[in-house]
Amino acid sequence: MSVFALDPAYIGGFGLSEALILIIKVVGAFGLLLVAVMLMIWFERKLVGDMQNRIGPARAGPWGILQTLADGVKLFFKEDLRPAKSDRLVYRLAPYMSLVPAFLVFSVVPVGGNFTSGDGTVTWFGNSTFLQVADPHVGILLVLALSSAAVYGIMLAGWSSGSKYSLLGSVRASAQMISYEAALGLSLAAVLLQAGSLSTHEIVAAQGGWNWNLWVTGLVPALVFVIAATAELNRPPFDLVEAEQELVGGFHTEYSSIRFALFFLAEFMNVITMSAIIVTLFLGGPDGPVLTERASWIWGVVWFFVKLVALLFMFVWFRATLPRLRYDQLMDVGWKFLIPLSLGWLLLLGALRVGRDRGWNTAAVVVVCVAAGAAAGVLLRLAVRSGRRESGELADAEADAGEAVNVGEPEKGS
Amino acid sequence: MSVFSLLVAQNVVFWVIAALMVFAALRLVTTRNVVHAALYLVGVLGGVAALFLLMGAEFVGITQILIYIGAVIILFLFGIMLTRTRIGDEEKTDHRNRLGAILAGLAVAGVTIYTVIAGFGDAELGADTRTTTAEVSDSIFSQYIIPFEAVSVLLLAALIGAIVVARRE
Amino acid sequence: MGQYLPVFALGVLAVVFCALSLAASRLLAPRRATRAKNLPYECGIVPGRSAPERFPVRFFLVAMLFIVFDVEIVFLYPWAVAHGSLGLFGLVAILIFSFAVFESFVYLIGKGALEWGPRGDEQPGGAQRRATSAVVRLGPERGEPGMIAEAAENLSGAPSSAATQESSTSAGRP
Numbered sequence: 001m002s003v004f005a006l007d008p009a010y011i012g013g014f015g016l017s018e019a020l021i022l023i024i025k026v027v028g029a030f031g032l033l034l035v036a037v038m039l040m041i042w043f044e045r046k047l048v049g050d051m052q053n054r055i056g057p058a059r060a061g062p063w064g065i066l067q068t069l070a071d072g073v074k075l076f077f078k079e080d081l082r083p084a085k086s087d088r089l090v091y092r093l094a095p096y097m098s099l100v101p102a103f104l105v106f107s108v109v110p111v112g113g114n115f116t117s118g119d120g121t122v123t124w125f126g127n128s129t130f131l132q133v134a135d136p137h138v139g140i141l142l143v144l145a146l147s148s149a150a151v152y153g154i155m156l157a158g159w160s161s162g163s164k165y166s167l168l169g170s171v172r173a174s175a176q177m178i179s180y181e182a183a184l185g186l187s188l189a190a191v192l193l194q195a196g197s198l199s200t201h202e203i204v205a206a207q208g209g210w211n212w213n214l215w216v217t218g219l220v221p222a223l224v225f226v227i228a229a230t231a232e233l234n235r236p237p238f239d240l241v242e243a244e245q246e247l248v249g250g251f252h253t254e255y256s257s258i259r260f261a262l263f264f265l266a267e268f269m270n271v272i273t274m275s276a277i278i279v280t281l282f283l284g285g286p287d288g289p290v291l292t293e294r295a296s297w298i299w300g301v302v303w304f305f306v307k308l309v310a311l312l313f314m315f316v317w318f319r320a321t322l323p324r325l326r327y328d329q330l331m332d333v334g335w336k337f338l339i340p341l342s343l344g345w346l347l348l349l350g351a352l353r354v355g356r357d358r359g360w361n362t363a364a365v366v367v368v369c370v371a372a373g374a375a376a377g378v379l380l381r382l383a384v385r386s387g388r389r390e391s392g393e394l395a396d397a398e399a400d401a402g403e404a405v406n407v408g409e410p411e412k413g414s
Numbered sequence: 415m416s417v418f419s420l421l422v423a424q425n426v427v428f429w430v431i432a433a434l435m436v437f438a439a440l441r442l443v444t445t446r447n448v449v450h451a452a453l454y455l456v457g458v459l460g461g462v463a464a465l466f467l468l469m470g471a472e473f474v475g476i477t478q479i480l481i482y483i484g485a486v487i488i489l490f491l492f493g494i495m496l497t498r499t500r501i502g503d504e505e506k507t508d509h510r511n512r513l514g515a516i517l518a519g520l521a522v523a524g525v526t527i528y529t530v531i532a533g534f535g536d537a538e539l540g541a542d543t544r545t546t547t548a549e550v551s552d553s554i555f556s557q558y559i560i561p562f563e564a565v566s567v568l569l570l571a572a573l574i575g576a577i578v579v580a581r582r583e
Numbered sequence: 584m585g586q587y588l589p590v591f592a593l594g595v596l597a598v599v600f601c602a603l604s605l606a607a608s609r610l611l612a613p614r615r616a617t618r619a620k621n622l623p624y625e626c627g628i629v630p631g632r633s634a635p636e637r638f639p640v641r642f643f644l645v646a647m648l649f650i651v652f653d654v655e656i657v658f659l660y661p662w663a664v665a666h667g668s669l670g671l672f673g674l675v676a677i678l679i680f681s682f683a684v685f686e687s688f689v690y691l692i693g694k695g696a697l698e699w700g701p702r703g704d705e706q707p708g709g710a711q712r713r714a715t716s717a718v719v720r721l722g723p724e725r726g727e728p729g730m731i732a733e734a735a736e737n738l739s740g741a742p743s744s745a746a747t748q749e750s751s752t753s754a755g756r757p
Contacts, residue, residue, distance in 0.1 A: 022588070022589055022592065025589060026589055026592045026593050026596060027596070029593060030593065030596050030597070030600075075608075076604075076607055076608050076611045076612065077611050077612055077613075078608075078612055079612050079613050079614065079615065079616070079620075080608055080609070080612050080614075081616055081620055081621060082616075082621070083621055083622070083623050083624075084618070084621040084622065084623075085623060087447070087449070089450065090449060090450070090453070093453075095601060096598060096601050099597060099600075099601055100594055100597045100598060100601070103593055103594070103596075103597035104590055104593060104594055104597070106593075107589060107590050107593050108590075133589045133590070133593060134586040134587065134588075134589040134590045134593075135586050136472060136476075136586055136587060136590070137472045137473075137546065137547065138472045138473050138476050138547060141473070141476045141477070141480065141660065142476050142590075144480055144484075144656075145476050145477075145479040145480040145483075145484055148479075148480060148483070148484025148485065148488075148653075149479065149483060149484055151484070151488060152456075152488075155488070155491055155495070156449075156453075156491075159449065159491075159495055160449075161623070162623060163623035163624055164623070165624060167495070170495075171492075171495060171496070171638055171642060174488065174491075174492065175492075175642050175645050175646070178485070178488060178645065178646060178649040179645060179649065181484075181649070181653075182648075182649055182652035182653065182656070185652070185653070185656040186652070186656060186659070189656070189659045189660060189663045190663075192660055192663035192664055193663040193666060196664055196665075196666075196667060197547075197664060198473075198547050198660065198664060248624060248626075253624050254623065254624060257608055257612055258604050258605060258607070258608035258612075259605070259608075261604070262601060262604065327699055328698075328699035331645075331697060331699045332697075332699075335645075335648075335692070335697050336692065336697065339652065339688075340685075340688075343681060343685070346659070346663075347677075347678065347681060350662075350663075350666055350674055350677070351674060353666065353667075354666070354670060354671055354674045357667070357670065358670070358671065376685065379689055380689060380692065382693075383689045383690075383692040383693035384692055386693045386694075386695075387692045387693050387694065387695040387696070387697065387698050388695070388698060389695070390693065390694050390695035390698075391695030391698035467587055473661070477657050480653060480656075480657065481650070481653055481654065481657060484653065485646075485649055485650040485653045486650060488646060488649075489643070489646040489647060489649075489650060492642055492643055492646045493643060495638070496637060496638040496639075496640075496642055496643055497637060547660070547661055547664045547665070548661075548664060548665045548668070550661050551661030551662060551664060551665035551669070552665065552668075554658065554661055554662075555661075555662070555665075555669050555672065555673050555676055559676060562658065562676070562680065563676065563679055563680060563683075565654065565658070565680075566679070566680045566683030566684055567683060569651045569654060569655075569683070569684060569687060570683055570684075570686060570687040570690075572647070572651070573647065573648065573651060573687040573688075573690065573691055574687065574690065576643075576644055576647045577644065577690070577691060577694045577696055580640045580643070580644060580696070581694070
């Protein structure tokens with residue numbers, strides 16, 4: 001039993017009530033995620049159907065709500081194939097590496113509690129606790145670390161399949177995901193500046209009473225974060241990873257049966273957890289009007305899920321509306337626009353806060369910052385121009401390398 | 415829960431993690447498949463992160479995952495995937511001079527162990543040794559301000575090096 | 584309160600869920616793999632070309648740049664959390680740091696490491712570009728008769744008559 005004491009949360013002892021809270025939270029989050037994924041897949045199909053003037057799934061259950069379950073059951077009975085040229089160990093490992101981080105990200109999201117007039121805790125079995133599975137000190141850093149670990153599943157699935165479509169899909173996907181992860185991390189720093197903490201419940205508490213980061217940080221970080229999150233999730237319009245017209249299914253082309261289902265599950269689970277993270281960071285988490293005094297934490301849960309569904313609707317709407325980007329456009333948006341913009345905005349916010357503490361003239365600070373930003377923008381613009389010219393040399397170098405490989409390898413047959 | 419049993423528990427978990435790390439490290443050098451080797455390296459680095467968490471250094475532990483597992487090994491894997499996409503074992507991963515390698519490994523281990531023992535002796539961690547992010551921040555921006563700014567120059571040098579190599583290739 | 588035990592427990596639960604699903608599929612799904620089924624996907628025809636041996640170096644440069652920004656993020660977060668107590672000194676320190684990183688970023692862009700579109704110094708589709716890029720793209724994956732023969736051999740081992748028929752046609756092609 002003493003092993004539990006390793007966790008600082010249980011230094012006071014790990015009794016029955018702590019164990020019950022732990023089990024309820026973990027099992028509850030696990031079940032919630034699975035049910036939410038099932039509903040999300042149905043929601044997306046039904047909504048896209050409506051937007052395209054179709055009916056969508058309508059057979060299994062009322063309004064076709066059990067369609068996902070039926071599909072899942074079907075996939076259990078499908079043959080599980082492993083391509084002959086695949087790498088056995090890695091091919092089997094990849095679905096785990098994709099799904100496990102998807103589950104874990106959700107553990108730091110506060111899904112309820114009264115942060116408006118209370119401190120956000122609820123009392124279960126005599127212990128006051130937050131409505132989140134875990135509350136690490138560095139919660140947001142953990143989210144970032146897990147989302148960078150999620151790249152492994154995609155990268156290894158594509159490589160280990162031994163198929164060119166999988167490989168092309170996974171190389172594209174990994175480059176895209178790491179590019180946008182930088183933008184994700186930089187835009188998030190503005191929220192930390194506001195909250196002064198990396199812990200998720202403190203970020204939520206700092207937004208209590210309608211001080212949502214969406215407007216407090218000036219819209220730009222939130223917009224950058226949503227765009228970067230869409231790319232990180234490989235959702236349309238950034239779904240080049242599994243561009244069906246050119247890459248079959250991308251990294252999971254060779255996966256069939258339940259292994260494919262696990263990837264599919266992870267993909268939609270990531271949509272849900274990322275939306276939950278956006279709600280936590282920018283939309284005040286469970287913040288909202290508390291309508292009754294008794295059990296006031298329930299209103300937090302209600303508002304949290306209302307916001308979550310609104311964001312999920314937005315992601316589906318993106319898919320139904322926006323055409324897919326080209327690869328060079330995708331990279332240009334990420335590196336040459338979002339990353340410099342979010343870095344500049346963060347420094348602007350930092351300068352404003354320091355200026356306010358030291359009593360500088362706000363207008364003067366803004367003018368200086370805008371001038372510096374404009375100078376940086378001009379520099380970047382010049383660099384992009386010169387880059388267009390210089391890119392030829394890099395391509396030539398690659399061509400030389402390609403020829404060298406061809407010369408080095410003896411021609412087979414023909 | 416007494417402090418004594420807490421330390422016992424920490425020791426138990428430490429040895430479990432350490433054993434897993436040693437296993438992963440041995441497989442890392444003995445496997446013939448380069449991608450498998452990179453994955454064993456992920457295991458070793460994940461163990462390091464777990465040890466940091468065990469010692470209450472949360473920020474450093476998660477940063478270890480973010481930087482090493484999330485970026486550096488990804489770079490390795492990119493390097494492997496971009497140059498040899500064929501799957502399977504490789505012939506050239508072995509080296510004849512095993513004795514020299516073992517001796518070098520032992521020497522490095524000896525120096526590291528000596529440094530740790532000389533530096534910390536038998537100092538013990540207390541029951542609650544967590545360092546907060548603010549403390550990390552304070553030490554970066556006071557005691558370690560020069561190394562911190564030097565890091566930016568180092569990164570600059572690394573990027574220039576990368577582009578020079580890429581263009582000459 | 585730092586809590587990692589629940590995160591660990593959720594992770595274990597997720598692994599168990601994956602393992603149970605795979606075990607259930609092993610019990611329920613048919614296993615009648617033939618060599619033809621185990622070939623890599625190629626829209627129903629015999630796979631002819633393998634994946635390219637090399638990818639453009641730009642992917643590697645992107646990963647390199649990502650490390651740089653990841654390191655910057657890791658230093659930005661402590662500053663963002665404690666910027667109140669660090670005050671002007673912290674702001675200046677982070678500005679110097681960001682400037683150095685931005686500088687290297689601009690240098691990399693200026694050298695064309697993040698250019699994925701058509702080359703700027705030529706018209707798109709110019710003769711020279713097509714020649715060099717054709718070498719890069721087609722070179723390593725120029726039809727490999729060995730692989731086709733191997734695939735055809737695999738197919739002839741398959742029991743289905745359709746597959747045998749297909750293998751005879753593909754064997755007759757080269």
